[in-house]
Amino acid sequence: xxxxxxxxxxxxxxxxxxxxxxxxxxxxxxxxxxxxxxxxxxxxxxxxxxxxxxxxxxxxxxxxxxxxxxxxxxxxxxxxxxxxxxxxxxxxxxxxxxxxxxxxxxxxxxxxxxxxxxxxxxxxxxxxxxxxxxxxxxxxxxxxxxxxxxxxxxxxxxxxxxxxxxxxxxxxxxxxxxxxxxxxxxxxxxxxxxxxxxxxxxxxxxxxxxxxxxxxxxxxxxxxxxxxxxxxxxxxxxxxxxxxxxxxxxxxxxxxxxxxxxxxxxxxxxxxxxxxxxxxxxxxxxxxxxxxxxxxxxxxxxxxxxxxxxxxxxxxxxxxxxxxxxxxxxxxxxxxxxxxxxxxxxxxxxxxxxxxxxxxxxxxxxxxxxxxxxxxxxxxxxxxxxxxxxxxxxxxxxxxxxxxxxxxxxxxxxxxxxxxxxx
Amino acid sequence: xxxxxxxxxxxxxxxxxxxxxxxxxxxxxxxxxxxxxxxxxxxxxxxxxxxxxxxxxxxxxxxxxxxxxxxxxxxxxxxxxxxxxxxxxxxxxxxxxxxxxxxxxxxxxxxxxxxxxxxxxxxxxxxxxxxxxxxxxxxxxxxxxxxxxxx
Numbered sequence: 001x002x003x004x005x006x007x008x009x010x011x012x013x014x015x016x017x018x019x020x021x022x023x024x025x026x027x028x029x030x031x032x033x034x035x036x037x038x039x040x041x042x043x044x045x046x047x048x049x050x051x052x053x054x055x056x057x058x059x060x061x062x063x064x065x066x067x068x069x070x071x072x073x074x075x076x077x078x079x080x081x082x083x084x085x086x087x088x089x090x091x092x093x094x095x096x097x098x099x100x101x102x103x104x105x106x107x108x109x110x111x112x113x114x115x116x117x118x119x120x121x122x123x124x125x126x127x128x129x130x131x132x133x134x135x136x137x138x139x140x141x142x143x144x145x146x147x148x149x150x151x152x153x154x155x156x157x158x159x160x161x162x163x164x165x166x167x168x169x170x171x172x173x174x175x176x177x178x179x180x181x182x183x184x185x186x187x188x189x190x191x192x193x194x195x196x197x198x199x200x201x202x203x204x205x206x207x208x209x210x211x212x213x214x215x216x217x218x219x220x221x222x223x224x225x226x227x228x229x230x231x232x233x234x235x236x237x238x239x240x241x242x243x244x245x246x247x248x249x250x251x252x253x254x255x256x257x258x259x260x261x262x263x264x265x266x267x268x269x270x271x272x273x274x275x276x277x278x279x280x281x282x283x284x285x286x287x288x289x290x291x292x293x294x295x296x297x298x299x300x301x302x303x304x305x306x307x308x309x310x311x312x313x314x315x316x317x318x319x320x321x322x323x324x325x326x327x328x329x330x331x332x333x334x335x336x337x338x339x340x341x342x343x344x345x346x347x348x349x350x351x352x353x354x355x356x357x358x359x360x361x362x363x364x365x366x367x368x369x370x371x372x373x374x375x376x377x378x379x380x381x382x383x384x385x386x387x388x389x390x391x392x393x394x395x396x397x398x399x400x401x402x403x404x405x406x407x408x409x410x411x412x413x414x415x416x417x418x419x420x421x422x423x
Numbered sequence: 424x425x426x427x428x429x430x431x432x433x434x435x436x437x438x439x440x441x442x443x444x445x446x447x448x449x450x451x452x453x454x455x456x457x458x459x460x461x462x463x464x465x466x467x468x469x470x471x472x473x474x475x476x477x478x479x480x481x482x483x484x485x486x487x488x489x490x491x492x493x494x495x496x497x498x499x500x501x502x503x504x505x506x507x508x509x510x511x512x513x514x515x516x517x518x519x520x521x522x523x524x525x526x527x528x529x530x531x532x533x534x535x536x537x538x539x540x541x542x543x544x545x546x547x548x549x550x551x552x553x554x555x556x557x558x559x560x561x562x563x564x565x566x567x568x569x570x571x572x573x574x
Contacts, residue, residue, distance in 0.1 A: 339455035
């Protein structure tokens, strides 16, 4: 079952990313694509699923035990209940939260309604920031409207639900596929037990889609270590990392941190194949990255974060900023999740239950944890140079940045003790 | 001999700790999902956000506008003064919502464009702001379609 769940998550994740890229490129270079063409692209993509399914290899020997039925029922019921809460949230906020309608769905409307004129509007004519944000989510929403033949808030909300529950399914499916036991259900519960994750996911903003692609990239890299079709999964990880960069500007930091952590851990373990693996990763990444760079260089205005060279130096030298950001990071981590009980405690419960030897860290785990540490450091650096009011910037973004990394942290911790069992 | 008797005890203790940890995880999940339900609330007139009605209100003006191009925008205070206004959040939200509703037309602050949308919270502020403009259509609820007066 977990192989199927994992397959669906990878297949759909890569599929929606490709659909977004195809829609964007066609709209930009030729004009609004007809729905028939999009259906043709989808039909052309489907057979590739067979290759992917076979490449996943056989399901590992089951160690689910008698508790499997109980876990599966509990997990399924809670997913269903949280799904109903997501529908309720949609009924209250059909257009999503502020950034959803002020940026993401607005850009989707420009792409869908604007025809040949949309590019000029994305670039210059919107009052409030985020004009330079990449277009995976808007293109995907617009493509779905095109496929359905009309605009609807339900389509955008459906995509939000796909990424939210897709992340939960990807986490649960990958961990149980890799381990052969019930730990995926437990890790999935940790995500469901993070109210901020569900609220953010159903807000129709791009942070949880980014979290999905970060997790998908890390999962694919992990699988490239243990499955025979190593090169395929490395290239797919590159494609997925490209989609992260096509989702939000933070995706650029994801690329840098992934490569640095891979090179660093590779050299630590004198892993000779590390460079060859990086080339395979880049082979998947480059086509998507070229779309992101084309958008950045030819269409979008420059990013406001790096404006004002002299002021940037002043901010870098200001110790009070470091203190304020450190204090906010600490507070933010303590209050993380918006739940009555911190979901970080859930991670502790998980480790106690499944981490047979939590102090033994495998190279892929070390890479994942190093990657997450580097991501936090890069977010810290961005706050240091931010030209915006620092308190406002932290207040309006820090919890979302943590949520982008939360599923991957859960996966990284959740892998404790897996690779030996699997091999 | 003692080691042999201790090991099963340790295993039992470990097993008990694992079961307690799993029970704690399930308890945490149920508690936080309950919290999520409280945070989301229930769909009711009081709970619904103001985005839907505002966008709906602007749907009335869409058919009266050209399909693309620039549209001017004025509100209770000049747009450049919005950040200084005590109601800046509300005013910014209205501007962004107007852009969202009227896309792909590009909303420009001020009265430089041929057609101007006026979005006001009261008839008094509308009267002041539209003094030098001609009302093409008053759509009610403080929403107006305007143009510059001809000299």
